[in-house]
Amino acid sequence: MKYLVTLSMFCLLIIFSGCASSGVQITxxxxxxxxxxxxxxxDYKGTQHTIDKPYAALDISxxxxxxxxxxxxxxxxxxxxxxxxxxxxxxxSYLFYFGFDSAVLNxxxxxxxxxxxQVIRDTKIDEVVCIGHSDSAGDKEYNKKLSLQRAQSVxxxxxKDSIEKSLIKLEYYGDANPLDKANTKEANAKNRRVExxxx
Amino acid sequence: xxxxxxxxxxxxxVPMVLIASPSVAIVKSIKGDVMVTHSDKVTVGLxxxxxxxxxxxxxxxxxxxxxxxxxxxxLISIGSNxxxxxxxxxxxxxxxxxxxxxxxxKGTMACVTGLISxxxxxxxEIKAQTVTIGIRGTSFVVEVKE
Numbered sequence: 001m002k003y004l005v006t007l008s009m010f011c012l013l014i015i016f017s018g019c020a021s022s023g024v025q026i027t028x029x030x031x032x033x034x035x036x037x038x039x040x041x042x043d044y045k046g047t048q049h050t051i052d053k054p055y056a057a058l059d060i061s062x063x064x065x066x067x068x069x070x071x072x073x074x075x076x077x078x079x080x081x082x083x084x085x086x087x088x089x090x091x092x093s094y095l096f097y098f099g100f101d102s103a104v105l106n107x108x109x110x111x112x113x114x115x116x117x118q119v120i121r122d123t124k125i126d127e128v129v130c131i132g133h134s135d136s137a138g139d140k141e142y143n144k145k146l147s148l149q150r151a152q153s154v155x156x157x158x159x160k161d162s163i164e165k166s167l168i169k170l171e172y173y174g175d176a177n178p179l180d181k182a183n184t185k186e187a188n189a190k191n192r193r194v195e196x197x198x199x
Numbered sequence: 200x201x202x203x204x205x206x207x208x209x210x211x212x213v214p215m216v217l218i219a220s221p222s223v224a225i226v227k228s229i230k231g232d233v234m235v236t237h238s239d240k241v242t243v244g245l246x247x248x249x250x251x252x253x254x255x256x257x258x259x260x261x262x263x264x265x266x267x268x269x270x271x272x273x274l275i276s277i278g279s280n281x282x283x284x285x286x287x288x289x290x291x292x293x294x295x296x297x298x299x300x301x302x303x304x305k306g307t308m309a310c311v312t313g314l315i316s317x318x319x320x321x322x323x324e325i326k327a328q329t330v331t332i333g334i335r336g337t338s339f340v341v342e343v344k345e
Contacts, residue, residue: 022344024327029309029338037312037337041330060330080340083278083307086264088227090311091272126225126248173293199225199268 023061027071027080030054032090041066091197092119096154098192100137103149110157117161120198127199128163130154132172133179135188144174154194222250223288224267228276231263256284259306272313273299281306286326290315302326309340 028051030036040050044064051058051068055076059067077084094116096109105113120128132151134143151170159165180187226249236242238254245257251267259265259281266276270290277283282304289298297315299322301308308325316323316336323334327343 024330024332025342025344026327026332027340027342029340031311031338037316037339038335039332039337039339040335041332060327062329064330076340080278080307080309080342082264083276083309083340086228086230086266086276086278087309087311088266088268088274088276090274091268124247126227176293176295197272199227 023059025057025059025069027057027076028052028054029076091199093198094196096194096196097189098150098194100135100188100192101146102192103146103153105153105157113154113157114161116196116198117158117163120158120163120167123198125167125198127169128158128167129169129171129195129197129199130158131195131197132170133177133191133193133195134175135191136175136178136183137188140174144172147174148172150192150194154196220252222252223285223290224251224269224275225249226251226265227268228266229264231279232260233263233265233277234258251285253285253288256282258282269299269313269315271297271299271315271318273315274311274313275301276309278307278309281308283308292318295319297322299323300326303341303343304328305343305345307340307342309338310334311338312336 026039028036028039036052036054038050038052039058040048041058042048043066049058049066049068055071055073057069057071059069096105130151132147134147148170151172155168155170158168175191178187178191179193180190226245226247229245229247233245234242235245235251236256237252245265257265257277259277259279261279264276264278266274268274269288284302286302287298287300289296291297292314295318297318299315303325312323312334316334320335321333325332325334325341327341332341
């Protein structure tokens with residue numbers, strides 16, 4: 001019996017501590033290019049609430065009640081200036097295209113890579129990711145190897161331009177991540193590539 | 200003989216590589232005092248260029264913020280007086296295997312989603328107090344009010 005009383009007191013404590021806090025607010029922000037995503041959630045009754053416009057917000061109480069709300073650019077900038085200013089800028093990425101069954105960079109591409117090594121030195125870059133891709137022609141395993149060779153060609157060029165090896169990370173996806181899913185000559189040419197991402 | 204030695208060395212190295220879990224994010228911006236507690240309960244101060252791992256708990260005090268870039272290019276920042284954990288992070292784009300679950304215990308966080316949300320719009324979830332929010336490829340800010 002004593003145990004039961006303690007248990008019920010404990011439950012009450014949980015309920016009361018729940019009331020003390022006043023919930024969660026989530027606010028949608030516009031993305032570059034004017035795109036906006038969707039946030040959708042069910043309240044405690046199971047009713048779905050969806051927001052899909054910039055600065056639309058949901059206020060969610062501890063009990064699970066949801067109240068839609070509209071912020072403005074100004075109100076968000078005032079309320080959340082600190083956390084928004086702390087967001088890192090979008091990552092810079094560069095694409096290098098390759099010929100059929102080739103992992104060789106041409107002279108123009110070597111010059112472009114030298115320009116990138118300058119960016120790596122000038123802006124505090126902590127990681128350089130080289131991601132190799134292939135088109136869908138041929139065997140999947142062969143394509144994986146080819147995409148790795150492409151990533152290595154780019155990495156070697158960067159290392160030759162005295163970028164520290166420890167900064168570079170190699171990844172290769174074979175034909176798993178095409179830029180263009182069409183099965184055409186043009187699509188294949190776009191898919192034979194290495195993407196460099198500076199972090 | 201030399202071959203045997205290399206073989207033994209290889210045997211030693213393989214498990215070490217398997218044990219060391221890869222980092223999931225890099226710290227890009229930092230202001231004030233920001234601490235991280237790793238899964239082994241060791242707490243250290245964060246600085247730019249430091250790595251963040253799955254199960255890490257990040258804590259900020261007054262006037263301190265941190266901005267990180269995840270493997271999949273998701274950008275997240277944490278405001279002052281906040282506590283945030285990375286509960287699950289999986290990014291294997293080649294197999295389309297992705298998962299991203301975080302928890303904001305208190306304070307504020309802002310986010311610009313990356314590839315994980317593109318690959319699987321259902322993969323990203325943020326817990327804040329009692330609620331779990333599903334995110335479908337977007338930029339947003341979450342605040343836990345006290």
